Amino acid sequence: MFDNRKIYRVCHKKQGLVTFNVTVKETNLNIQADSDLSKQAVRSILDHRQYIENxxxxxxxxxxxxxxxxxxxxxPKIISEMTQAAKTAGVGPMAAVAGAVAQSVGRDLLQWSANVLVENGGDIFIKSDTQTIFTIYAGSSPLSMKAGIKVARRAASFAMCTSSGTVGHSKSFGKADAVSVLADCCALADAAATSLGNEIQTPKDIERAIAIGKNMAGVQGIIIISGKQIGLWGALELIKL
Known part of the structure; x- marks a missing residue:
């Protein structure tokens, strides 16, 4: 059996950054930064988990x-962002929790590192001075690991979050192999990916799901893989790997 988490963590590794993993209770983050900020990351996770638990x-x-x-x-900001993201995407607030935690920790670490990438269960917060290529892991789809998303360098941080109805343990009411969403806000990208993933039962649903996502304020790009079919929209470039 493949360790899906290890697969997609290798896929988004950026050259020149230090990589480290941090685990606090159920939260397991893969982080890349200019230096090892494990201690700062643990403190940040504890703070934001406490806000949510309270x-x-x-x-x-x-x-x-x-x-x-x-x-x-x-x-707290993380609660407000989860609530607003859920409202925009039409889901419950915990659908945004992984992205919200990644984003909150990433913002904190920017105090010590100009480049930060925080991945939490397939949801990624990133601030980088170079372009970023994301490899798409889509389970048993023949497009898995063969298609990538290139996002040009951005002055501000952004997010790429992925939901799947066939891979991993995230709760989904759909059957998409992968739904990835690009946005400035990681909580929003997470909630939107979950919401759009819920819309996919067969490849025929891809076009309709993208139409729904285009109307979610703040969503900047969408890619959906279902079986042999792929749909793409927005400020990202699909590349062959």
Missing amino acids: HIACFPGFADSMTPLSSPGIA
């Missing part, structure tokens, strides 16, 4: 809602 203790519905929730009012 919020769930006060509002238990936050943990299991499958639909968007109303604004939490005054709340």
Whole structure:
């Protein structure tokens, strides 16, 4: 049996950066930075996990809602971003949790490193001074590991998040082999990938799902793989590997 996590972590490795893994409870991050920032990353994970755990203790519905929730009012940034991302994508707030954690930790680490990449279960926050090529792991699809996404260098941080109904343990109501979403906000990219993945039962659903995603404010690019079919839209370039 292949370790899917190891496969896609090798696929997005950037030259010149130091790579390290950090685990806190259920959170396991693969991080790339200008230097080893393991201690800073652990502290950041603990802080942001505590924000989420405290919020769930006060509002238990936050943990299991499958639909968007109303604004939490005054709340930690990670809670507000998860809530807004879920509202935009039409899913529950925990659909954005992996991306939100990656983003929150990545932002914290930018204090010590100009280049930061944080991957959390296939959801990636990145700030890099070079272009980035993402290899798409799509399980048993014949397009898996043969198609890549090239994103030009960006002045600001951005996110590429992937959801699958056939690979991994993420909850999905669809059967897409891979749905990847590009956005400035990692929480939004995560929630949108989950939402669009839910729309895919057969390859015939790709076009309709992309049409839905195009109308999600903040979504900048979409790639969907289902079996032998692939759909692409937005500010990214599909390349053959």
